[in-house]
Amino acid sequence: MRPRRTRALKPLLGGCLLALAVSGLTGCGGDAGGTDTLTWFINPDGGGASPTGGGQAQLAAECSEASGGAYTIQVEQLPNEATDQREQLVRRLAANDSGVDIMSLDPVVVPEFAEAGYLVDVPEQYIEDFTDDRVQGSLDASQWNDTFVAAPFWANTQLLWYRKSVAAEAGLDMTKPVTFEQIIEAAQATDTDFAVQARRYEGYTVLINALVAGAGGSIVQNEGASAEDTQLGLDTPEGKRAAEIIQELAGSGAVGPALSSMNETNALNMFQDEETSGFMLNWLYVYAAMKENDLSFLDDIAWTTYPRVDADKPAAPPFGGIELGVNTASRNKDKAWQAISCITSAEHQKEYMLGTGNAASRSSVFDDPQIQEQFPMADVFRESLNQAVQRPRTSYYGDLSTAVQRTWSPPEQVDPNRTPAESTELIMKVLRGEALL
Amino acid sequence: MSTRTVENHLSDRARDERRLGWRLAGPAFVIMILVTFYPILQAVYTSLFKYRLTDPDQREFVFLRNYGIILTDPLWWRAFGTTTLITVVTVVVELVLGFAIALAMEKVIYGRGLLRTIVLIPYSIITVVSAFSWFYAFATDTGFVDPLLNKLSFGLFPADFDWFGGFWSAMVPICISEIWKTTPFMSLLLLAGLTQIDSAMEEAAVVDGATWGERLRKVILPNMKSQIMVALLFRTLDAFRIFDNIFIMTAGSHDTSSLSLVAYNQTISRTEVGLGSAVSVLLFCCVVIIAMIFVKGFRVDLAGGRK
Structure with a gap:
């Protein structure tokens, strides 16, 4: 067995090295001269x-x-x-x-x-x-x-996409700014879904940031500060308000069967399901996608700016x-x-x-x-683009976002009294390089 | 005098053999050192620094602090628990299934080649592809698993059950995809063991009136113990490094992170290469310990039939 294996391996190894060398050349070489x-x-x-x-x-x-x-x-x-x-x-x-x-x-x-x-x-x-x-x-x-x-x-930026018939059935006046709570209630009343993104990925941070900003706060209060000196705005009334909305969404029964698996594509799929589609938060591309899919109820679809967190505060579209x-x-x-x-x-x-x-x-x-x-x-x-609020601007954004996603996932377990504080603690530890992610 | 010459002669020969052995294995050995030892040593060295790839100026020697951070972090221990759970469950199931398949492959007379090829198909599929297939099979929108279970249970099982929405339910597709993919490997190793058993012993047992169960326990299993242990060792080491399925299916949510995923997240996503290297070194140590337990504890003879 042994000698045969060695012999069989040698040309294989040579081939691998050759392949590596060739791919290395084309991968990093770039164009040397000419155009x-x-x-x-x-x-x-x-x-x-x-x-x-x-x-x-x-x-x-x-x-x-x-x-x-x-x-x-x-x-x-x-x-x-x-x-x-x-x-x-x-x-x-x-x-x-x-x-x-x-x-x-x-x-x-x-x-x-x-x-x-x-x-x-x-x-x-x-x-x-x-x-x-x-x-x-x-x-x-x-x-x-x-x-x-x-x-x-x-x-x-994200818009609130909705079906006119559903909004009408729920008696929701969409010409005025609506709040998250109003949409949840409308979806519950009409037995439809409110499609949002809450899988453990970047899209969930987008939602959380929009909620914190919509409540009048901001996740990072001193942007541009060094890792150690960063001041977080999560364990604040605004952060707790954001957690409250997530809690309400998760417990509403109106966000589809798999809130913790939802990304933009899942949300779009859910919204294209004629029987349950009601409301959706999503980016602009969905309109072209729905058109391309020849959605049978395209005429019933309408849009407005991102929902408010509190009725008296402006919305903060992502x-x-x-x-x-x-x-x-x-x-x-x-x-x-x-x-x-x-x-x-x-x-x-x-x-x-x-x-x-x-x-x-x-x-x-x-x-x-x-x-x-x-x-x-x-x-x-x-209008929404001019109102839009940036996600935290920090050179540690990746870590911050992952730490937020980790502490706020799964959405079903978000607790306004606990999650923002835990989140703050983990983010600070991560920024100081003292915790795994 | 004469005995001395014989000894000298023998040791000359032994020396020549040894030299030949080195000459044959030497090049492979050098390449092994280059491709395995260098990265390992580099990882050990890097793990002693607080070093973020996007912030190279702040690189700082911290000695063993990274290891301290990791070993006191609950995330490491949760990932350790998850990895161990997946390893134990998948390896045990694979052993039983693999053994059954190996028995079938040995006994089947017609279409033996076809059967062996079919059994090998899952193993030949790239892990990421298999992970995606199972991910889509269990997904609530594209999956067939939920509707199927719903039909079979006459509606008792929810038609839109979110498998990836909880730790235990996510473990099901993760383990199934792992088992589906690597059982063929296990059964091939076991088949090699089965075919090595002297059929005369089995025939003798039949003549003595042993039942099938008795033959399995008294003849087959004892005679292929070393192959079973080798198969278990390979699969345990492999399963302990599980990455693809979890990466695709849950990306580590609901505490489903494995140790490899933790290493990936620190090194690749966070670019904290110091901390990430320390995780990798610890993972490497775990694998070495497992191998040692098998080799020393269960006396697995890796050289197999060369005794």
Whole structure:
């Protein structure tokens, strides 16, 4: 047995080493000379990797074309979930991978990447271009310590999607701001579902942050502080109020059978179920998705701004979307900024919005008749983008978010008297590097 | 005088054999050291630092503090408990199932090759793929498990039971997917043991009037003890490092984190490579201890039939 195994293994091993060497070369080598190839790491959108799919890949192809041969943009797709996108980028950036030029960044990673020195500051000559006509949420998300470190690309926020018939049956006046409690009651009364995201993932932090901010508080009270000096705003009346809402949601019986497994896709699926659909908190993309699915009750669907936590306080819709950053290790920074300027032009933002359903960060795009026609919610959406509240801006966001998710999961066990305090304790321990996650 | 020459001659030969042995195994040994010892030593070294990948300037030597943090953290012990539970449950079930399949594979005469191929299919499937398949099978929206159980129990079982919504219920799909995937490996190892048993002994037992149960207990099991222990050892070490199924199905919610997942979260998600390395080193120690218990405690002879 033995000698035979060794003999069989040797060519195998040689093959593996060869494969490793080859993949290493193509993985890290990049283009040495000739035309400049820019690699743009994109988050998956409706267009996929197709140069005619209407997504980032199409913008890449068009801008490559428009550059007149100055650069060619090649796209690489990141994983689906924001957390996984961050993980992959961190791995590359920490290794000074020059094969990454432009990155599609979730707003929450901007502080972390900027603090770690992974992002190049926006050059002076582009600042006017990148700040002109942008919604407030995008401007906030592109800065760190009052310096622009990324260019606003597209902007997202959640709306409250609902069925007119259900709201009417429950007697809910949707022309006025509604509260979470009103929606829960309406869903209970009509035996429908209120689809929210409460799986142990980033989307749950989005919900919790919106609840804390909607109650008038904020999870991190001194943004930009060092790990040890961070002051948390969870164990406060506002944090407790947020926990109360989660408790009410979990105990309502109106959030579907598997609240602790719900992500955006599950929520959309639940909302597309004709028998139980009532209300849903979700991002803009769901509208295009429902249209594409030829939903039989599409005419019955309406939208309004994010629900309030307390009737007398403004709602705090979550902010999402994508900012474009340039990698410090990139060998083509100048051309990368040129490319970003092309990608984020008003024309391209409009095209991208029409192609993928991801909204522009430029306010004026929402006034476009074509946009108004395809996105009947454009005005509500822009209003929401200007009201939107950022998730905690700290370079320890990943840890903070995971610690929040851990202490607030499963939602069925959230207790306003206990959870915010436990959460604060764990987050502080984690920030000091004294606890596992 | 003459005996001395013989001794010298023998030791010369032994020396040559040893030299040949080193020459044959040497290259493999060097590669082994490069690919296994270097990362292990690097992990041990890194584990002595408070070191965050995104904040390299703050790197600080903390000696064994990371280990102290981990071993006093309830999360580590919960993950340890979960991992142990999964290991024990899956290995025991796999042993019983695997043995039954091995017996069938040995006894079947027609379509033996086909049967062995079919049995091997789950093992040839990538763990992540199998984890996803079982995840979708048990999911409330796309799954067939809930509707099936609901039908079979005449509506007693809820049609939209959230398997991943609690620790014990999540353990079911996690363990099932693990068992489904690795039972073939167990049964192959056991089949190797079964085929090594001298059939004359079994025939003698039949002639003596032993029942099937008696033959199993008195002839088959004692004669393949070492193969059973080797199979158990391999599977225990493997099961203790479970990662994919949990990562896909629950991502560690409801305390379903395994030790590997804890290591992943510190190193990859948090980029706390110091703390993460310490977790990995501790996991490595656990695996070494398990192997030692098997080898020393149960006297498993890894060299198998070479006695």
